Amino acid sequence: MKGFLGTAVRPQLLVLLVAGVALALLVSANRFFAFVVGITMISIMWAAGMNLLTGYTGLVSLAYAGIAGISAYGTVGLVMRFGWSFWLAMPVAATGAAVVGVLLGLPSLRLKGFYFALSSLVIQTVLSLGFVYFVNLTNGDTGISQIPPPDIPLAGASFHGAAFDLLLTCAAWLSLVAAWAVTHSPFGRRLVAIREDEVLAEAIGIDVMRNKMLVFFVGSLFAGVGGALYATYVGFASPRSFDLLSSLSIWLMVAFGGRGTLMGPIIGALVLAPIPFMLQQYDTLKDVIYGALIIAVIVLMPGGVYGALLTCFRKAPAIRRRLLKHGGIVANDGSLRRS
Amino acid sequence: MTALFVARDLCKRFGGVHALRNVDVVQRAGETLGMIGPNGSGKTSFVNAVTGELSLDSGKVDFAARDITGLRPHKVAGAGLARTFQAVRLFSRLSVRANLETAMLALGDKAHRLDAAERADVLDWLELDSRLDAEAGSLTLFEQRRLELAVRLMLRPQLIMLDEPVGGLAPGEIRAMMQILNDLKARCSIFVIEHTMRVIRELADRVIVLITGEKVADGPPVEILKNQRVIEQYLGTAHA
Amino acid sequence: MTTSAILLIAISVITTGLVLGVIFSLVAAGVTIVYGSIWLPNAANGQFFLTAALICWSFATWLAVPIWVAALLTLAVSLPISYLLEATLIRRFYDVPDRNIAYFVVTLGVTQILSGIFSVTYGRWSDQFNLPPMIGGVTFIGPFPMTNNRIFVLAAATVLLALLFAMLRFHPYGRALRAVFQNREAAALRGVNVRAIYRLSFALGMLSIFAGGILYGMAYSFDLTVAWTMAVTAFAIMIVGGPGSVLGAVVVGMVFGFTQAGVSIFTNPTLATFSYLAAMLVILLIKPSGLFSR
Numbered sequence: 001m002k003g004f005l006g007t008a009v010r011p012q013l014l015v016l017l018v019a020g021v022a023l024a025l026l027v028s029a030n031r032f033f034a035f036v037v038g039i040t041m042i043s044i045m046w047a048a049g050m051n052l053l054t055g056y057t058g059l060v061s062l063a064y065a066g067i068a069g070i071s072a073y074g075t076v077g078l079v080m081r082f083g084w085s086f087w088l089a090m091p092v093a094a095t096g097a098a099v100v101g102v103l104l105g106l107p108s109l110r111l112k113g114f115y116f117a118l119s120s121l122v123i124q125t126v127l128s129l130g131f132v133y134f135v136n137l138t139n140g141d142t143g144i145s146q147i148p149p150p151d152i153p154l155a156g157a158s159f160h161g162a163a164f165d166l167l168l169t170c171a172a173w174l175s176l177v178a179a180w181a182v183t184h185s186p187f188g189r190r191l192v193a194i195r196e197d198e199v200l201a202e203a204i205g206i207d208v209m210r211n212k213m214l215v216f217f218v219g220s221l222f223a224g225v226g227g228a229l230y231a232t233y234v235g236f237a238s239p240r241s242f243d244l245l246s247s248l249s250i251w252l253m254v255a256f257g258g259r260g261t262l263m264g265p266i267i268g269a270l271v272l273a274p275i276p277f278m279l280q281q282y283d284t285l286k287d288v289i290y291g292a293l294i295i296a297v298i299v300l301m302p303g304g305v306y307g308a309l310l311t312c313f314r315k316a317p318a319i320r321r322r323l324l325k326h327g328g329i330v331a332n333d334g335s336l337r338r339s
Numbered sequence: 340m341t342a343l344f345v346a347r348d349l350c351k352r353f354g355g356v357h358a359l360r361n362v363d364v365v366q367r368a369g370e371t372l373g374m375i376g377p378n379g380s381g382k383t384s385f386v387n388a389v390t391g392e393l394s395l396d397s398g399k400v401d402f403a404a405r406d407i408t409g410l411r412p413h414k415v416a417g418a419g420l421a422r423t424f425q426a427v428r429l430f431s432r433l434s435v436r437a438n439l440e441t442a443m444l445a446l447g448d449k450a451h452r453l454d455a456a457e458r459a460d461v462l463d464w465l466e467l468d469s470r471l472d473a474e475a476g477s478l479t480l481f482e483q484r485r486l487e488l489a490v491r492l493m494l495r496p497q498l499i500m501l502d503e504p505v506g507g508l509a510p511g512e513i514r515a516m517m518q519i520l521n522d523l524k525a526r527c528s529i530f531v532i533e534h535t536m537r538v539i540r541e542l543a544d545r546v547i548v549l550i551t552g553e554k555v556a557d558g559p560p561v562e563i564l565k566n567q568r569v570i571e572q573y574l575g576t577a578h579a
Numbered sequence: 580m581t582t583s584a585i586l587l588i589a590i591s592v593i594t595t596g597l598v599l600g601v602i603f604s605l606v607a608a609g610v611t612i613v614y615g616s617i618w619l620p621n622a623a624n625g626q627f628f629l630t631a632a633l634i635c636w637s638f639a640t641w642l643a644v645p646i647w648v649a650a651l652l653t654l655a656v657s658l659p660i661s662y663l664l665e666a667t668l669i670r671r672f673y674d675v676p677d678r679n680i681a682y683f684v685v686t687l688g689v690t691q692i693l694s695g696i697f698s699v700t701y702g703r704w705s706d707q708f709n710l711p712p713m714i715g716g717v718t719f720i721g722p723f724p725m726t727n728n729r730i731f732v733l734a735a736a737t738v739l740l741a742l743l744f745a746m747l748r749f750h751p752y753g754r755a756l757r758a759v760f761q762n763r764e765a766a767a768l769r770g771v772n773v774r775a776i777y778r779l780s781f782a783l784g785m786l787s788i789f790a791g792g793i794l795y796g797m798a799y800s801f802d803l804t805v806a807w808t809m810a811v812t813a814f815a816i817m818i819v820g821g822p823g824s825v826l827g828a829v830v831v832g833m834v835f836g837f838t839q840a841g842v843s844i845f846t847n848p849t850l851a852t853f854s855y856l857a858a859m860l861v862i863l864l865i866k867p868s869g870l871f872s873r
Contacts, residue, residue, distance in 0.1 A: 059824075060680060060684065107864045108864065109865070111863065111864075111867065113677055113679060113680040114620055114679040114680040114683050115863055115867055117680055117683055117684075118620070118683070118814070118818070118859075119860060119864070121857060122856050122860050122863075123860075125811070125856060126853075126856060129849075129853065184583065186444040187439050188446070189437075189440065189444050190441070191442060192430075192433070192441070193430060193441045193445075196430040196432060196433065197428060197429075197430060197432075199392070199428070200412050200424075200428045200429070200430065201391075201441075201445075202411065202416075203390070203412050203413075203416060203421075203422060203424075203428075204416055204421070204442050204445050204490060204491070204493075204494060205416035205417050205442075205445035205446055205494055206413055206414075206441075206445045207411075207413045207414075207415050208413065209411075212457040239458070245691070248687060248691070251684075257772045284695050284698050284699045285695065286695070287691045287692065287694050287695025287698070288691070288692050288695035288696060289694075290688075290691050291687075291688040291689060291690070291691030291692030291694075291695065292688070292692060294684060294685070294687060294688030294691065295668065295685050295688040295689065295692075298681050298684055298685050298688070299668065299671065299685065
């Protein structure tokens, strides 16, 4: 960690923190906008985790929201039924969800590309059905309402209003820092190698299975922490919040923003998370819009918004050096060769 | 000389096809072994089976006095046995530098890694030091083959199995590559698979001939060239 | 239970199983052909299945044409739809190495779009949809009454499946298709126009799915949820049967058809869907190439 701490005070990360806090404070007066910002912060955390799985390792996991749901229901159960503090319940539930994530992912580690995505879709479907079916644990389709917000330890109060918004901002920022730390570590390099050519990676000594399990665990932690925060922020949890469409929208945030980059998930979350709120009564348009964006991202912009921006500026030497230096940034396929 | 690599009685079937049929191979440290055979004779299956890409039906593989039978490729690489692929395989979208750094990270044990001087030496010898920031996919084929070697050397291998290392190269490049491979012998033992005798003859101390999965001959190149059966079944076409 | 009750249930399950089985097989065959040749896993197959039934319903209800005309018109409509999709979305990936995952996600997007469109249109107009019967009347199989309409559907689907088989086996296009299945490069070297085959496969696959949807709509009343159920079922059949294997699609399709029929009599039909998911997962983890792989 020594090297990390030395470079931790990287300008971008500080700027992001300041920007995030400023945003939260700016909108705190208008509770509607504050809520949108709050959900966006949670989405940033989710997208950061999904980015590790999809952007850096190349795995499309459609069970991501289901894992978040396990943590959410777990946290809610521990807090509401056993009176635990949120700060004890959340780590326990998130870790539990991460373990489940690894166990569920374990058998499919050997599957490639589409087959892995398909098995993750099956797992998500099973989880969704489970959330509806085990009514005594989850209250089924009706959902659990009046979920209390996290307590402020030792203060006898809870996080409300602007304080909660700031909490979420800090949580989002911490998740970005964590993601950054992972991707700039040897582990992150190995993930990129696995994404680029799994067979070659294994041939040069990378334990592909172990690294995949590890990224499953870490990614699921992001999902789980986000899930717990989501349930307590919204005050309501139902299977609908953690279904296939939810997984797809988190994937979309990463793909749209730019896979395998730091800014990608942020851009994706900022643009896409507010959409359901902006649509209010045109709720069903959401399906069509997401569908269209999913197609657009695959067909038009494989590198996402960030990738497209980089391609525009790819001739700038500073950008070229940056793109090649860490090898972790993916612009459009072959865009560096096209001049 | 001690036995570095011992493969005993390797068998592998794909459905009805015998890819490997009771193949025995012994390589001593410092010895250069070659393997030839027509296309589809099992040469690549041999490498895949030994390095764990492919599961064996039966047989045993020892490397540096360790039983590596059935180990996954990353463990085999960690034991000191590296291999290249028939078609060039690199992390094409990453830079040359990133390719090398990834290989270095693969060996978890930091003490094992090459130090800066050793790395510089490898890069200088393979003439890659001017190309460090280039995207690996943009290199010429010859440069890519050299990069493949450099990547393997980052792993401090005792043996590198090279699957058709001159495939696709122009005649001048083939000569240069053969010189490199000869120099490579000073750094580690090599096992070369080719389907023409021309390359093997100059590099190998001993040649193994594989035809439809069976070992048909095993001896110095001079002997192989005189072997009746080999000539009949194979060399007629292979002398090209 | 009395013997006649058991007999009734048995015949009911068998007949329903047959009808569902052939329809499942038809749709799954369409899905597996497209995956086997183009490497396109069509996650939107359920929505297309529903589209066919809805379009047929629309023709029958709004244009007031006889049902057989509506059916034929619907099948005809599938062709421009196939062409449009192929030209805009599918074609661009033909030479991409890992296109199956790209296609999978793209078709998931298409699923979302269609599902959204249907819920604000057809979803608002009706909860359930019914197609007027092709043939009236009832035939008794022992004690069991079966509508002639359903017998017609069974016969039609069987004929279509047989035609599909025959075409793949004997027609030059079918042979070319199987050559492309096996080895695209080798087929190209033998003079097969691979891209044309791709286009034709996609159209054929859609036609198959549409036919399945129309026949299903004729045999049973349906609602928007059949899209999801059919998608899961078809994918499960394809994976369990072996991607690219039409024989596998038919065998597993029939098995699933009978499973659905049997389960629906005794308990919640969703359980059947659940079992397909389980079967698919098991095969993915143990033998991903499926039961009838080449």
